Amino acid sequence: MADLTLIASTPATGTLPVTRGTMTLSQADPGPLTSIAPYKGQAGAVSDALQAATGLALPGVGTCATGKGAIQWFGRDLWLLSDMAAPDLPGAALTDQTDAWVTLDLTGPQGAEVMARRVPMDLRLAAFPEGATARTEMHGMMVSVTRTGPDALRIMAFRSMAKTLAHAMIEAMENVAAL
Numbered sequence: 541m542a543d544l545t546l547i548a549s550t551p552a553t554g555t556l557p558v559t560r561g562t563m564t565l566s567q568a569d570p571g572p573l574t575s576i577a578p579y580k581g582q583a584g585a586v587s588d589a590l591q592a593a594t595g596l597a598l599p600g601v602g603t604c605a606t607g608k609g610a611i612q613w614f615g616r617d618l619w620l621l622s623d624m625a626a627p628d629l630p631g632a633a634l635t636d637q638t639d640a641w642v643t644l645d646l647t648g649p650q651g652a653e654v655m656a657r658r659v660p661m662d663l664r665l666a667a668f669p670e671g672a673t674a675r676t677e678m679h680g681m682m683v684s685v686t687r688t689g690p691d692a693l694r695i696m697a698f699r700s701m702a703k704t705l706a707h708a709m710i711e712a713m714e715n716v717a718a719l
């Protein structure tokens with residue numbers, strides 16, 4: 541039997557990083573990802589337990605919180621914990637999402653212009669400040685977009701859509717850079 545060597549690769553291996561004009565798109569490593577879905581009536585208790593264990597409470601709709609890790613609103617009654625192992629949280633369903641998502645960082649001063657070509661929402665800094673997060677549609681995919689800095693956006697999509705996401709973003713970056 542022949543020796544078989546398996547090589548780990550990331551979802552966008554061979555595609556990123558890419559720079560077009562003032563914009564750079566790169567694959568990020570958000571560390572472990574765990575969805576937190578509190579059971580009915582348990583959100584307050586789950587938030588308190590999370591804060592006691594990690595220093596991070598469940599943030600409000602459309603926002604995220606950072607510390608030694610990060611927690612972001614991820615949908616109705618759903619949050620995503622990243623960059624840390626999930627603590628035991630009685631009163632919530634926890635699901636490992638680490639291998640389910642691809643995470644891209646778009647950096648540069650024209651990020652909102654690039655995203656305006658792909659998402660139906662205003663991502664300019666004045667309308668979407670640092671710490672804001674949203675679930676939206678992009679090029680036929682459901683994505684999560686989070687502003688991580690004045691000139692930085694984090695985009696998450698299902699891992700199976702990594703190449704499509706990268707292609708759509710690069711095309712939009714090229715359109716903006718050509719102006």
